[in-house]
Amino acid sequence: MATFTVNGKSVTLDVDDDTPLLWALRDELRLTGTKFGCGIAQCGACTVMLDGAPVRSCQTQVGTLDGAEITTIEGLDGPEAEAVQNAWTKIDVPQCGWCQSGQVMAATALLKDTPKPSDADIDNAMWGNVCRCATYVRIRAAIHDAADTLEG
Amino acid sequence: MLKYLEPHSEPVVETLRIAKVSRRGFLGTTGAFALAAYAMPARAFDKYPTGAEGMPHGVVEDPLVFVSIDADGTVTLVAHRSEMGTGSRTSIPMVMADEMEADWNLVKIVQAPGDEPKYGNQDTDGSRSMRHHIQMARKIGGSVRTMLAQAAANEWGVDPATVTVEMHEVKGPAGQSAGFGDLAAAAMALPVPTHEEIAYKSEDQFRYIGKGEVQITDLRDITTGAAVYGGDVMLDGMKFAVVARPPVVGGKAASFDATEALAVPGVESVHEIPYGGLAQKFAPLGGIAVVASNTWAALKGRDALKIEWEAGEHGSYNSDAYMEEMIATSEQPGSLARDQGDLDAAFGDAARTFTRTYTQAHIAHIPMEPPAAIASYTAEGLEIWAPVQSPYTVRNDIAEAMALDPENVRVNVTLLGGGFGRKSKADFVTEAALLSREVGAPVRMQWTREDDVRHSFYHTTSAERIEVSLDAEDNVTGWLHRSVAPSILSTFAPDEGNVLPLEQGMGLNDVPFDIANIRCESGKALAHTRIGWFRAVSNIPHAWAIGSFVGELADELGKDQRTMWLELIGAPRQLDPQNSGLPDNFWNYGEPMAEFPIDTGKMAHVLNVAADGIGYGKDLPEGEGIGLAVHRSFVSYVACAAHVKIVDGRITVPEMHMAIDCGFCANPERVESQIQGAAVMGMSVALHSGITFENGAVVQSNFYDYDVVRSDNYPTVTTHIIPHPFSVHATGVGEPGVPPVAPAIANGLYAATGDRRRSLPMGVNV
Ligand code: FES
Ligand code: FES
Numbered sequence: 001m002a003t004f005t006v007n008g009k010s011v012t013l014d015v016d017d018d019t020p021l022l023w024a025l026r027d028e029l030r031l032t033g034t035k036f037g038c039g040i041a042q043c044g045a046c047t048v049m050l051d052g053a054p055v056r057s058c059q060t061q062v063g064t065l066d067g068a069e070i071t072t073i074e075g076l077d078g079p080e081a082e083a084v085q086n087a088w089t090k091i092d093v094p095q096c097g098w099c100q101s102g103q104v105m106a107a108t109a110l111l112k113d114t115p116k117p118s119d120a121d122i123d124n125a126m127w128g129n130v131c132r133c134a135t136y137v138r139i140r141a142a143i144h145d146a147a148d149t150l151e152g
Numbered sequence: 153m154l155k156y157l158e159p160h161s162e163p164v165v166e167t168l169r170i171a172k173v174s175r176r177g178f179l180g181t182t183g184a185f186a187l188a189a190y191a192m193p194a195r196a197f198d199k200y201p202t203g204a205e206g207m208p209h210g211v212v213e214d215p216l217v218f219v220s221i222d223a224d225g226t227v228t229l230v231a232h233r234s235e236m237g238t239g240s241r242t243s244i245p246m247v248m249a250d251e252m253e254a255d256w257n258l259v260k261i262v263q264a265p266g267d268e269p270k271y272g273n274q275d276t277d278g279s280r281s282m283r284h285h286i287q288m289a290r291k292i293g294g295s296v297r298t299m300l301a302q303a304a305a306n307e308w309g310v311d312p313a314t315v316t317v318e319m320h321e322v323k324g325p326a327g328q329s330a331g332f333g334d335l336a337a338a339a340m341a342l343p344v345p346t347h348e349e350i351a352y353k354s355e356d357q358f359r360y361i362g363k364g365e366v367q368i369t370d371l372r373d374i375t376t377g378a379a380v381y382g383g384d385v386m387l388d389g390m391k392f393a394v395v396a397r398p399p400v401v402g403g404k405a406a407s408f409d410a411t412e413a414l415a416v417p418g419v420e421s422v423h424e425i426p427y428g429g430l431a432q433k434f435a436p437l438g439g440i441a442v443v444a445s446n447t448w449a450a451l452k453g454r455d456a457l458k459i460e461w462e463a464g465e466h467g468s469y470n471s472d473a474y475m476e477e478m479i480a481t482s483e484q485p486g487s488l489a490r491d492q493g494d495l496d497a498a499f500g501d502a503a504r505t506f507t508r509t510y511t512q513a514h515i516a517h518i519p520m521e522p523p524a525a526i527a528s529y530t531a532e533g534l535e536i537w538a539p540v541q542s543p544y545t546v547r548n549d550i551a552e553a554m555a556l557d558p559e560n561v562r563v564n565v566t567l568l569g570g571g572f573g574r575k576s577k578a579d580f581v582t583e584a585a586l587l588s589r590e591v592g593a594p595v596r597m598q599w600t601r602e603d604d605v606r607h608s609f610y611h612t613t614s615a616e617r618i619e620v621s622l623d624a625e626d627n628v629t630g631w632l633h634r635s636v637a638p639s640i641l642s643t644f645a646p647d648e649g650n651v652l653p654l655e656q657g658m659g660l661n662d663v664p665f666d667i668a669n670i671r672c673e674s675g676k677a678l679a680h681t682r683i684g685w686f687r688a689v690s691n692i693p694h695a696w697a698i699g700s701f702v703g704e705l706a707d708e709l710g711k712d713q714r715t716m717w718l719e720l721i722g723a724p725r726q727l728d729p730q731n732s733g734l735p736d737n738f739w740n741y742g743e744p745m746a747e748f749p750i751d752t753g754k755m756a757h758v759l760n761v762a763a764d765g766i767g768y769g770k771d772l773p774e775g776e777g778i779g780l781a782v783h784r785s786f787v788s789y790v791a792c793a794a795h796v797k798i799v800d801g802r803i804t805v806p807e808m809h810m811a812i813d814c815g816f817c818a819n820p821e822r823v824e825s826q827i828q829g830a831a832v833m834g835m836s837v838a839l840h841s842g843i844t845f846e847n848g849a850v851v852q853s854n855f856y857d858y859d860v861v862r863s864d865n866y867p868t869v870t871t872h873i874i875p876h877p878f879s880v881h882a883t884g885v886g887e888p889g890v891p892p893v894a895p896a897i898a899n900g901l902y903a904a905t906g907d908r909r910r911s912l913p914m915g916v917n918v
Contacts, residue, residue, distance in 0.1 A: 026447070036522065038854055039601060
């Protein structure tokens with residue numbers, strides 16, 4: 001039994017401590033914006049913020065989260081997130097869209113860390129986020145666009 | 153009901169319908185007036201036949217099925233094709249809206265459930281969404297606009313020819329004005345005009361069509377996590393299920409012990425699912441299902457199952473050894489798929505011959521969203537929410553599997569987190585439905601990535617042998633291509649190892665080369681796993697072989713790749729199916745040859761555009777090279793020019809130019825995104841993606857051993873779309889980008905290093 005916040009709301013979950021946060025979010029809290037792609041930290045589809053830093057929720061056990069602050073795609077906000085989401089729509093990034101919650105999370109985290117990323121910064125930071133539809137070219141363009149917006 | 157297997161009747165050409173009588177009690181004099189008013193020329197849109205009419209349930213053009221207009225003017229359009237990333241859920245309604253003069257901001261899109269008698273064919277595959285529905289969408293939009301104008305004319309007592317419709321507003325000659333909502337009820341009660349009665353917009357009047365400025369309807373929802381996919385529907389009391397499936401197709405559990413599984417907290421029940429195998433269409437593989445209160449409990453329960461598997465007859469399938477058998481088969485004559493000229497004479501007279509063999513491993517689609525579906529079985533019937541490409545097929549298959557009346561089965565189509573052919577096969581949906589009936593509650597069936605990699609309907613594996621005869625001047629006088637690959641047919645019926653005409657038509661016997669003597673043959677190969685179709689299907693191995701061979705022949709004859717391609721393609725002409733040694737059942741993607749010919753001029757043109765775009769022939773540093781390939785598939789033409797660069801012992805592809813001729817292009821923005829995606833997926837096929845079998849079971853399991861292209865090595869893709877007016881028929885887009893990519897990369901690798909690779913995947917390291 002762990003108590004933590006999700007998108008600012010306190011939650012207490014009566015699930016096994018080894019339950020991955022991914023399934024707790026999807027099945028128990030019915031926050032389905034966080035996606036499942038591999039279950040083994042290989043694809044990034046399940047990325048959420050834990051105390052402000054991106055983690056793979058498929059590899060984050062609920063039992064370790066007491067007192068933690070979790071932000072999912074549904075609760076993502078702030079200037080970086082807004083710039084990223086706007087750039088994503090402006091540049092028409094998604095195809096099927098399944099990977100994009102994780103991509104938006106990862107891109108937001110990157111811009112918080114590195115406000116003006118180079119191509120290489122972007123490609124390195126996004127390496128763990130697979131897009132089978134292959135929207136990589138547009139993801140890179142959208143991150144640059146978001147960085148420009150933030151710079152004002 | 154696989155689309156490729158449906159017998160295609162001759163396309164029906166719509167003939168002029170005179171004074172069509174209303175179905176809706178449309179009365180007397182007004183009717184006569186309306187019909188007269190509808191009699192206008194339709195020069196902006198000459199109707200042409202396509203294979204759409206030959207598809208199961210054809211095309212429905214009834215605006216009352218697809219369009220409704222609220223009193224406030226909101227136009228609701230039905231999307232009847234599945235959205236898996238191509239944009240069809242947006243693009244087809246966009247065409248309707250444009251021809252209707254609806255303001256896109258006032259358009260709402262609703263997704264049709266699986267119901268082909270109502271909506272027409274819904275199999276979202278074969279790169280057909282726009283090819284088969286652009287005419288229908290224009291007809292529906294034009295009908296509604298005409299009916300709105302007529303309703304206004306009736307109300308105002310004016311000649312409808314003086315009424316104009318513009319951006320959701322209908323205007324009369326004396327300054328009258330009405331919104332769509334004001335006229336909706338009257339308009340929708342009017343008879344639907346015929347094609348000839350509609351004054352279609354001319355191309356310069358298009359607002360959305362051809363512009364690429366309309367954003368996909370789910371864009372914002374996708375970026376905020378609100379979009380709903382297969383596993384995202386949440387029902388009260390829902391249970392969560394996973395299945396332990398036999399590692400070998402056709403295998404069974406000889407025995408199992410669920411004691412420990414049932415002891416896992418949250419696990420509620422364990423069920424045995426009936427076993428499938430080959431030739432069972434899309435039936436589940438069977439196995440032991442664990443139903444629990446959440447997915448994690450179900451997964452832990454599955455891990456705790458003790459199962460003794462019995463492999464069955466395919467337990468001896470070893471794909472490496474089988475490849476050797478297929479190569480040996482390719483050394484022998486096969487069954488004829490094309491016989492033009494006198495190949496034996498050409499080889500008899502040849503100064504020399506040149507032969508190469510290419511292979512390709514199985515491929516799994518691995519859409520980013522692994523299969524997942526929700527089923528709710530109650531006394532009233534069965535309701536399903538699922539990411540499926542063919543919802544009506546799903547409905548009928550499940551009704552049959554569960555002995556239900558299809559009328560009592562509803563299949564709601566969610567967004568698909570990628571499909572690529574995998575989600576045409578709904579074994580995972582049937583699993584959910586069977587379990588929901590068993591447990592008496594809604595069930596979510598979740599496949600893990602390992603389940604997906606190991607229990608797919610795999611893209612076929614193949615050996616391709618090409619041999620040419622050359623005369624003393626090095627002219628190519630004969631072309632012999634033998635293809636050996638298990639057929640998709642094996643998934644539908646017990647087969648004898650022969651491929652279908654449709655598989656031959658995908659790049660084998662439609663080879664458009666200007667060679668006098670051409671013979672194409674298929675060798676027998678039995679399937680030992682479920683063979684499905686993966687984006688571009690048989691075009692992948694055929695284009696891989698032909699494109700690589702052209703590169704090798706160029707080198708052999710001391711020519712550059714572009715010259716070699718252009719010589720083989722020859723002068724601009726249309727292949728004459730009557731004089732090309734093609735069989736009567738030659739498959740042109742279901743399209744009439746007269747309307748969708750094989751056009752070598754288009755093929756050469758896209759090749760030149762891609763080659764010029766990348767600067768083919770320019771000087772490059774050591775360890776870099778450019779490869780070219782071009783292929784016609786899904787009646788479109790795509791060329792790829794790939795710049796290969798060796799970096800730290802790895803094959804990288806920093807740049808690609810892709811040129812596509814897909815006829816008239818309704819949504820260039822989505823065409824570009826499809827081609828960018830196809831280029832990178834083609835690169836995954838080239839370098840990474842291979843499924844192998846040992847003792848009948850798939851060796852790979854997840855991204856670490858079945859990898860795809862990631863952000864550390866992908867090309868910037870420049871997409872060149874050859875512009876055409878509407879009169880050049882729209883052709884396929886989703887699939888045809890993939891086939892030329894792998895041979896272009898192989899040719900580029902050879903140009904960079906002299907390393908010639910002939911097996912897919914070729915690996916990323918040099
Ligand atoms: S699902 Fe967590 S990284 Fe893939
Ligand atoms: S948009 Fe489909 S997986 Fe990324």
